[in-house]
Amino acid sequence: MRLILFFLLSFIIFSANAEFKSEDSASITLTGGNTEFESYALKSLNTFKKDKRSYKLNGGYNYGESSKVRSSENWNIELRYDYALSDHNSLYLGEVAEADRFSGIRRRYNTDLGFKYTFIKSDHIHFLAELGYRYSIEQNIDQTIALLKDSKGRVYLEGSKTLKSNIKGKFWLEYLPNFSRSQDYLINLEPSLLISLTSVFSMKTAYLWKYNNGPSVGTGKHDYNYTLTLISNF
Numbered sequence: 001m002r003l004i005l006f007f008l009l010s011f012i013i014f015s016a017n018a019e020f021k022s023e024d025s026a027s028i029t030l031t032g033g034n035t036e037f038e039s040y041a042l043k044s045l046n047t048f049k050k051d052k053r054s055y056k057l058n059g060g061y062n063y064g065e066s067s068k069v070r071s072s073e074n075w076n077i078e079l080r081y082d083y084a085l086s087d088h089n090s091l092y093l094g095e096v097a098e099a100d101r102f103s104g105i106r107r108r109y110n111t112d113l114g115f116k117y118t119f120i121k122s123d124h125i126h127f128l129a130e131l132g133y134r135y136s137i138e139q140n141i142d143q144t145i146a147l148l149k150d151s152k153g154r155v156y157l158e159g160s161k162t163l164k165s166n167i168k169g170k171f172w173l174e175y176l177p178n179f180s181r182s183q184d185y186l187i188n189l190e191p192s193l194l195i196s197l198t199s200v201f202s203m204k205t206a207y208l209w210k211y212n213n214g215p216s217v218g219t220g221k222h223d224y225n226y227t228l229t230l231i232s233n234f
Contacts, residue, residue, distance in 0.1 A: 019049040025204070025231045039064035039072070041227070054082040056094075062225075074100035082116065090116045092132070101141065103223060104216025108138040114154060123162070130156040134176060140216045150180040166196040184214030194231075202231045 023045040031037040040063045048055040057079055064072035080094035094112040099105055114132015121128075134152040153176065160170040169192070176186040192206035208225045215221055 020234075021047045021049075022234045023231055024234075025229045027227075027229055036067045037065065041229075043229075052084040054084070054090075056080040056082070070101075072102055074098070074103070080112075087121075088118045090118075092116055092130070100223075102219070103212070104141050104219045106139045106141050106143070108136060111135045112154065125159075125161050127159040128157075130154065132156075142216065145216070150178050150184070152179060152186075153177045168194045168196075170194065178214075181214060184212070186213070187211040200232055200234070202233065204229045204231050 025041075025043045027039075027041045029037065029039045041061070043060040044058065046057045059075070059077045061075040062072060064070070076096060076098035078094060078096045080092060082090050082092045084090045092112065092114055094110075096108075096110040096112070098108050098110075112132055112134050114130055116128060116130045118126075118128040120126060132154040134154045136148070136150045136152060138148040138150070140148070155175045155177075156172065157174075158170070158172040160168055162168050171191045172189065174186075174188040176188075178184045178186075188208070188210050190206055190208045192204055195203045197203060205228045206226070208227070209222065210224070211222045213221060
């Protein structure tokens with residue numbers, strides 16, 4: 001909670017003179033008649049930059065019902081602070097709160113500390129890597145299971161390339177080994193394609209895959225989500 005308050009205070013102090021960028025998207029699906037289905041998805045990525053400092057506030061929410069029965073629900077909020085040591089090196093500190101009802105996660109809080117190195121940064125190609133430490137506190141849907149407190153590593157790779165003047169491809173991969181319980185490691189990855197329609201609006205198609213080698217009792221090891229989204233950039 002103290003870390004979250006620190007981030008919020010920092011946003012207030014620096015927002016007046018900082019460079020601000022926001023990427024937001026929302027989608028709604030409603031089906032009636034013989035098949036009743038509805039789903040909602042919201043996502044917002046926000047960045048403040050001032051000198052060598054960068055502040056990020058990201059969030060997402062997904063909800064779905066089939067025949068009035070809830071079939072999916074998850075959300076996440078991320079606060080992150082980056083400090084640039086040079087054009088290629090920076091340090092980061094972050095806090096992530098998340099929940100995924102149908103993956104058995106009632107609440108999970110992740111505190112991150114690490115180092116980022118940018119190998120390539122140009123108008124057409126961008127490639128970076130992050131190496132860090134994560135401390136996680138997790139409460140499962142089955143509250144008879146004790147609160148899990150884990151020390152984890154974090155390895156993250158991200159690359160993007162401009163394929164045409166209005167088309168950009170991107171791929172990221174995240175690996176989270178668990179030092180407390182070695183069998184409970186996580187792998188997340190997402191390839192995506194972004195097509196610019198105007199200076200404000202873009203179309204994005206993405207495939208997000210999540211793997212948990214030590215899931216909660218009664219849940220599978222992997223989840224995936226395919227999206228086609230209209231994005232606004234400011």
